[in-house]
Amino acid sequence: MGLAARIAGSTLFLALPYALAGGALAQSRYNLQPPVTEVAGQIYDLHTLMLIICLVIFVGVFGVMFWAVFRHRKSRGAVAANFHENTSVEIAWTVVPVLILLGMAWPATKTVIAMKDTSDPDITIKATGYQWKWGYDYLQGEGEGIRFVSNMSTPREQIEGAAPKGEAYLLEVDNPMVVPVGKKVRILTTAADVIHSWWLPAFGVKQDAIPGFIRDTWFRADQEGVYRGNCAELCGRDHGFMPIEVHVVSAEAYSAWVSERQAASAAGAADDTREFALAELVERGAKVYATHCAACHQANGQGLPPAFPALDGSPVVKGDTAAQIAVVLEGRPGTAMAAFGNLLSDADIAAAITYTRNSWSNSSGEAVQPTDIAAARGG
Template sequence: MTRGTFKKFVGIEAWLVLALALFAGAANAAWDINLQEPVTSTARRIYELHTFLTWLIFAIFVGVFGVVTYSLIMHTRKRGHKAATFHDNTTIEIVWTVIPAIILVMIAFPATKALVAARDTSQPDITVKATGYQWKWGYEYMTGDAAGVKFISALATPQNQIRENAPKGEHYLLEVDRHLVVPVNKKVRVLTTSADVIHAWSVPAFGVKTDAVPGFVRDTWFKAEKEGIYRGQCSELCGKDHGFMPVVVEVVSEAKYAEWIAEQKKAMAAGAEDPNKTYALDELVARGEKVYAANCAACHQPTGKGLPPVFPALDGSAIVKGPKENHLKIVLNGKPNTAMAAFGAQLSDLDIASVVAYERHAWSNQLNDAIQPAEVKALRAK
């Protein structure tokens, strides 16, 4: 093969690889190249700023590369041009300093205006606290008619879809068991914090992305102008299940919001736990199995075999089969320098008692320990 033929062959091969890559992308992805439709004033400002900057950058690109291309074509030695020998041109230096400065001012003015508006959390209609946990969100309504309503919002995508044993659903990895519900056209202030590592509460359609930092309370706000369900995700790399921590906000009418509040308060009253009640083992195990599936199975597996060495097995574990107080303390407080998170802030006394009773009864453990909520409450007080 001659050198020229080889170059031609390599060139054809490169074009084929490029074409295959483009067609593969078209077959496997939607060609969505824009931001989500904005439904808040903040998101709209971001969208408009994005559009303005895109056109500005395009104009700069055309101008710069137009001059470069013209110079390359028209100012060649074949056309009789000779390279200039000058240096230090005050006029040119002033021009290429002033023009970028003007461009920066053009960018800074709308960007600053959008940033200041995005940070104005004053005079909210509703305040909600969002606490990040590995790997779910805890919501608590702080003000308004819903004050006192709180719940955990966790991924609802079935494990068989995640393990590719079933077809993926429409909202794969973007659905939760309980939505954050807010009324339309009301200013909602969101306080963010974290119980373990840094998370980030993000909903693109609202133009909102705020870190949730352990030991700190940060805030953001949104005022949705359109009813609907809006989805986001934790936008901070927060550990093993970072990609399994969605945010779902449901915006409803004021009438539906009032109905939802009434339903939540009724459910909370009905489910209120009696700290002095003594539960039978079968009651604890049945409840604990559900708590385990929602909070523990992703790491320790439904079989209790875990994923050693990072996630140890619970089946036959020395901790599970040891003193129940030690077992309860680990579930309550977590284990430092490991992936074991603290569940004391996430789960009630009854839930913790139930899941520990389940783990000590399940698989080959079979300890039959009926742990009561009062025991968990006593440990919290220590």
């Protein structure tokens, strides 16, 4: 009973109206999203089967009850039977429910086993949850070595109601995960701060990401397309701004994407060793700040005290450069300030720090270079 109930509960959870965009929204408003993996198809069938079984039981039980109330009502002269035990009835109401539960548990068990079979993947990707973004590391397969951070890309104007909402409102990202169609993809989930959950309804995947632990799940998408999900754990202030976007593409398109990402990584490595002009760093830092910092510290640098302190006029920003670099690299334990040392390149961190030290009322005129960040890392 417990196993069947868990499967029924999980499939019902996937059916919650989560305002998912595009054609899937219209098809899944009152049901699950159309499945694009074998496991998601099994979950969809289980969901339907459980609902049918529950409907039949509901109609049968209440039908007999209302028939008995109507047929044997007092106004028709019915006299209540007087008996204590009936062995046949007791056997029947014990055996029949057991058979029903076994019939529900058998397919549910097969689906749960299939969901946990992460053996022999073609591609392995680590998904790390951060407040409030996802980091992806391609650990096995053609894209091995690719690493990037995926942030929500819905414009602030739409979020604040100053512009019409787009089709993929709150479910679009700047760097989507890309995988080839028809390949088994193993997802390793973990988190850097609090518990998150990697949830993609069309794939039938929902796996918690827990700090200090590695958990895994898998999928094999049978159709090319763009599929969207979200963090399904209440992970803090911007929980609703932590989407997941996966592009399933052909093998050829995937190889081209891998080549592009590897070329971008090589260019990024070159940036980490060059020296920038102050204006270049400020321009680049504005983009990095808008993507990674503005949600907490606000675009105007005023923050949301006391949880998110202002950077405009901050003693940290206006003080010793090394101290600010240490805060950005390592974060501040016990606060919402995350460590960006494993998230951003040396060039991006240098640009962001330079931007904060030369924006709003801050005007230090200092340029923090990528080599300064490398030195602070001990490299």
